[in-house]
Amino acid sequence: MNTKEFALKWIKSWNSHDLEDILNHYSEDIEITTPMIKLAGGINTGTLKGKTAVAAYWKKALEKIPDLHFELLEITESVHSIALYYKSVMNKKSIEVMFFNEEGKVNKVIAHYTS
Incomplete structure (x- = not known):
C-alpha cells in the first residue's frame, strides 16, 4: 500500500x-505518545504500550467524542514512516508521525497538536 492509500484508509x-x-492499522506491540493520553487519560507519560491498552483508551475516546471527525491536510513520508497533518478534535491541528514494522503495521506513533 502506498503512502496516500494508507493515509486515506x-x-x-x-x-x-x-x-x-x-x-x-496497528501492530500488537504498538506504542503511542500523545498529549491527549495525558489530558484525557491522566497518564503523566502520555504514552500507552500494547494494542489492548490502546484499544481501551480509544474506545473511551470514541464514546466521549461521538462527533469525532478528522480532515487530512497533508501527507509526508520518510523511511518506514509517515507523518500526517490533519484537523483533529477540538478544532486542533495535529501532526502524527507513524513508524511501520516489517509487516506494514504501525508500531510507534508520536502525535503533536497545536496549542
Whole structure:
C-alpha cells in the first residue's frame, strides 16, 4: 500500500468510528505518545504500550467524542514512516508521525497538536 492509500484508509477508519477497523492499522506491540493520553487519560507519560491498552483508551475516546471527525491536510513520508497533518478534535491541528514494522503495521506513533 502506498503512502496516500494508507493515509486515506487511516482517516476513513477514524471517521467511521469502527474501532476494529482503526486497530487493523496497528501492530500488537504498538506504542503511542500523545498529549491527549495525558489530558484525557491522566497518564503523566502520555504514552500507552500494547494494542489492548490502546484499544481501551480509544474506545473511551470514541464514546466521549461521538462527533469525532478528522480532515487530512497533508501527507509526508520518510523511511518506514509517515507523518500526517490533519484537523483533529477540538478544532486542533495535529501532526502524527507513524513508524511501520516489517509487516506494514504501525508500531510507534508520536502525535503533536497545536496549542
